[in-house]
Amino acid sequence: MHIPDGYLSPVTCGTMYAISLPFWYLAVNRVRKVLTHRTVPVLALFAAFAFVLMMFNVPLPGGTTGHAVGGTLLAVVLGPWAAILGISVVLGIQALFFGDGGLMTFGANVFNMAIVLPLVGYFVYKVISSNSESNSPRRLIGAVIGSYFGIVAASLVAGIELGIQPGLSHALDGTPLYAPYGLNVAVPAMLIGHLLVAGPIEALVTGGVFAYLQRTHSSLVKADVPGKKEGKLWVLWGAVGLAALATPIGLLASGTAWGEWGAEQLKQRGFSFIPQGLEKIAGWWPAPLPGYGFPRMGAVIGYILSAFLGIAVVAFLLWILGRWLSRKNSAKQQASNGRGSAG
Amino acid sequence: MKGESFLTRNIGSFTGALESVILTDDLSRRQGLLQSLDPRVKVFTFALFIVVVGLARSLWILCAIFAIVIILSFLAKLSLVFFLKRVLLFVPFTAIIAIPALFITPGQPLVEIAGKAIMTQQGVHTAGFLILRVVDSVSFGMLLILTTPWTNILVSLRWFRLPPLIVDILGMTYRYISLLLHNVNSMFLARRSRTIGGFSGAENRRWLARSLATTMAKSQHLSEEVYLAMLSRGYQGEIYVLNPLKFKFRDSVWAAIAVIVAAILLWGNYR
Numbered sequence: 001m002h003i004p005d006g007y008l009s010p011v012t013c014g015t016m017y018a019i020s021l022p023f024w025y026l027a028v029n030r031v032r033k034v035l036t037h038r039t040v041p042v043l044a045l046f047a048a049f050a051f052v053l054m055m056f057n058v059p060l061p062g063g064t065t066g067h068a069v070g071g072t073l074l075a076v077v078l079g080p081w082a083a084i085l086g087i088s089v090v091l092g093i094q095a096l097f098f099g100d101g102g103l104m105t106f107g108a109n110v111f112n113m114a115i116v117l118p119l120v121g122y123f124v125y126k127v128i129s130s131n132s133e134s135n136s137p138r139r140l141i142g143a144v145i146g147s148y149f150g151i152v153a154a155s156l157v158a159g160i161e162l163g164i165q166p167g168l169s170h171a172l173d174g175t176p177l178y179a180p181y182g183l184n185v186a187v188p189a190m191l192i193g194h195l196l197v198a199g200p201i202e203a204l205v206t207g208g209v210f211a212y213l214q215r216t217h218s219s220l221v222k223a224d225v226p227g228k229k230e231g232k233l234w235v236l237w238g239a240v241g242l243a244a245l246a247t248p249i250g251l252l253a254s255g256t257a258w259g260e261w262g263a264e265q266l267k268q269r270g271f272s273f274i275p276q277g278l279e280k281i282a283g284w285w286p287a288p289l290p291g292y293g294f295p296r297m298g299a300v301i302g303y304i305l306s307a308f309l310g311i312a313v314v315a316f317l318l319w320i321l322g323r324w325l326s327r328k329n330s331a332k333q334q335a336s337n338g339r340g341s342a343g
Numbered sequence: 344m345k346g347e348s349f350l351t352r353n354i355g356s357f358t359g360a361l362e363s364v365i366l367t368d369d370l371s372r373r374q375g376l377l378q379s380l381d382p383r384v385k386v387f388t389f390a391l392f393i394v395v396v397g398l399a400r401s402l403w404i405l406c407a408i409f410a411i412v413i414i415l416s417f418l419a420k421l422s423l424v425f426f427l428k429r430v431l432l433f434v435p436f437t438a439i440i441a442i443p444a445l446f447i448t449p450g451q452p453l454v455e456i457a458g459k460a461i462m463t464q465q466g467v468h469t470a471g472f473l474i475l476r477v478v479d480s481v482s483f484g485m486l487l488i489l490t491t492p493w494t495n496i497l498v499s500l501r502w503f504r505l506p507p508l509i510v511d512i513l514g515m516t517y518r519y520i521s522l523l524l525h526n527v528n529s530m531f532l533a534r535r536s537r538t539i540g541g542f543s544g545a546e547n548r549r550w551l552a553r554s555l556a557t558t559m560a561k562s563q564h565l566s567e568e569v570y571l572a573m574l575s576r577g578y579q580g581e582i583y584v585l586n587p588l589k590f591k592f593r594d595s596v597w598a599a600i601a602v603i604v605a606a607i608l609l610w611g612n613y614r
Contacts, residue, residue: 004433006476010397028508037580038570039508044515045566049559051516052523055360056551057352059544065352077559089509089516096488096496097367098360099433099481103390104397173450175465177400177472180444208552209559217560 001069001151001158001190001198002094003109005102007179008161009169016161017107023115024088027081034079042078047086050074051093058201066197068205069113071154072121072147076210077220080122087114108161112154121150127315128322134218138325140211145318147206148199152191155198159183159190349547350535357528364521371492375420381594382495383502388601389483395605396479400612402468405475408608412482419490426489430482437477441470493517498586511582519565523558530554 008016032039053070060066075083088110094100101109128142163183166176179186213221371378377385392408399405416426450465487496497514501507534550542550 004437004477005393005397005480006437006473010394013397028506032508037574037578038566040511040515040582041566041569041573042563043512045519045562045569046559047512047516048519048523049562051520052527052558053555055353055356055524056527056555057349057356058551059349059547061544073559085509085512089512092513093517093520096484097364099429099484102480103393103484104480171400171468173465174448175450175468175472176444176448177469178476180441180448180469180473204548205552205555208548209556212553212556213559216556217563220560220563 001109001113001155001194002091002101003105003112003158003162004099005104007102007165008105008108009165009178010104012161012165012168012178013104013107015107016105016111020088020107020110020115023084023111027084030081031079031085035082043082043086043089046074046078046082047089050086051090053205054090054094056205058205060197060201060204064197066201068202069117069151069154070202070205071113071117072125072143072150072202073206073209075118075122075150076125076143076146076206077213080118083118083122084114087118108158112158112161116157117150117154119150120153121146124149124318127318128325130322132325134221135214136325138322139221140207140214141325142322143210144203144207148203151202152194152199155190155194156187159187162186162190349542350531350538354528354531354535357524357531361521361524361528364524367488368492370421370489373420373490375418375490377415377419377486377490379593380490380597381588381590382491383499383588384590384594384598385487385491386496386499386503388598389487391601391605392483393480395608396476396483398609398612399476402471402475404608404611405472405479407611408479409475409482411604412479412486415486416482419486421489426485429485430478433477433481434474437474438470441473444469444473495588498584498588501584502586502588507581515569519562523562526561527554527558530558 031043035042050070053073054067056067057065058068069087071083071087074086078086091101091106091109091114095103095106095109123146125139125142125146128145129136129139132138160183162179163181163186165179166182169177171177181189210221392411396405396408399408412430413423416423445462445466448463448466448469450463452461453464453467454462494514497510500510500513531554
């Protein structure tokens with residue numbers, strides 16, 4: 001996901017630096033408050049660890065291999081603000097020494113991998129695992145699902161950054177000057193790769209390491225940094241709200257999302273043959289908000305409202321899942337405590 | 344991936360990174376023209392060139408910049424083959440991304456087969472832009488890092504008013520990356536020397552998770568020890584560095600040439 005120089009226009013690069021700056025500022029202040037004089041050695045060692053983690057070749061079932069980013073893992077162990085700084089430092093060293101990711105695109109890479117990834121991952125982790133014991137399976141599930149969502153969200157943002165390039169800057173004869181593919185290609189291309197390969201790798205590594213830490217180094221899993229208090233969730237909610245506010249970017253995309261064509265649109269796309277099954281099931285599930293828009297409402301407002309509603313539904317489902325898991329876990333613990341006292 | 348190749352591949356990736364770190368340090372201490380320049384001037388001028396690469400709107404300008412890069416690599420006494428190998432490493436990845444653009448970018452047909460446009464002029468141009476921009480920008484980054492000791496880059500970053508906290512973390516991270524790479528490399532070598540035949544993918548994944556978790560716990564432990572060591576040496580939240588850098592006459596000459604060349608290249612955009 002490291003975007004090299006040359007893929008994004010200088011204007012986009014500048015904008016992404018500007019967007020990342022306040023996050024860095026906040027992160028430096030918050031981390032300093034918590035870690036005080038330990039900030040430099042703790043962050044340096046964990047950043048070095050994150051660098052090494054990104055070098056590991058992870059074998060996936062089926063024979064492919066890949067690398068993890070580890071942003072969610074770092075956020076879960078150190079807190080999201082420390083993760084922002086740690087991963088940023090790693091990205092800087094990778095860009096300087098190994099040419100992995102550009103120097104002009106550094107702001108964009110930081111936003112995708114060091115800000116969106118750990119914040120989304122940590123948010124999902126928190127929602128699923130809130131108030132559970134450090135060795136609870138809910139924490140493990142939270143870390144796994146969180147890391148998956150984190151990297152997919154990061155790839156979505158990267159896809160959007162790449163996809164808006166041809167519209168933003170092209171030569172007089174229409175030649176795109178930077179990344180040549182529009183949103184309808186760039187977003188699905190990024191998403192598919194991350195939904196199917198990079199996401200599972202991230203979840204696998206995060207889950208494996210987290211489970212082992214739970215068994216052997218539970219102090220690390222509790223985010224037991226001296227003086228560290230439970231993070232305030234409202235900051236994360238704010239970040240999610242901001243991301244949702246950015247949904248109008250989706251309106252820049254022309255046409256239907258890649259691969260989400262209905263039977264009619266397939267015909268428009270020149271498909272002469274519509275799979276019978278598709279025609280049969282087409283009317284079977286009437287979407288409550290067809291085309292992500294409320295009926296009889298401005299397209300833009302409808303689109304944004306749909307985004308918020310979608311986020312609310314997903315958050316609610318995750319919350320229910322969390323509650324259910326915590327009940328199950330506490331029941332199990334009570335049972336085992338009962339056995340303990342009886343025996 | 345069987346056990347043997349899984350271990351070998353990881354060992355390869357760790358040693359590759361270690362080698363590159365050591366080699367970079369070695370080359371940056373050679374006696375070439377670029378090495379003798381003040382790092383602050385180099386950071387500024389190379390950043391300027393990277394911005395010019397980003398702003399260029401003609402393939403000719405990008406080609407001219409690549410010619411400048413080659414001249415600079417001579418001035419840095421870098422072996423051309425070595426330098427090109429390091430820079431062109433990034434071409435295949437971008438080429439794979441650029442190839443479809445040759446065919447799907449709408450525009451004037453360049454190659455036609457059976458009356459249908461197969462490759463368009465705009466497609467060729469956009470692919471050229473992408474590849475040349477990547478090569479040019481990576482080249483300047485590489486030239487900077489191959490001709491400047493890391494400590495001097497850190498001193499210049501401080502001079503450019505980057506927060507000292509960030510510069511300190513950057514410096515220390517780099518130092519411990521080498522150490523941790525050494526550690527995991529030894530872990531994998533030890534494992535490999537005890538392995539006959541292979542393991543299943545699932546077993547490899549479990550082992551990988553264990554070694555990563557152990558490394559993470561070790562890093563945390565080490566950070567505590569490093570902090571205590573720093574405290575015992577009088578650390579009070581700030582690292583003081585000596586600034587051995589001095590502007591020389593040749594630095595101003597170099598800066599002037601670089602700014603003029605950059606201005607000429609940018610002027611080429613509007614010609």
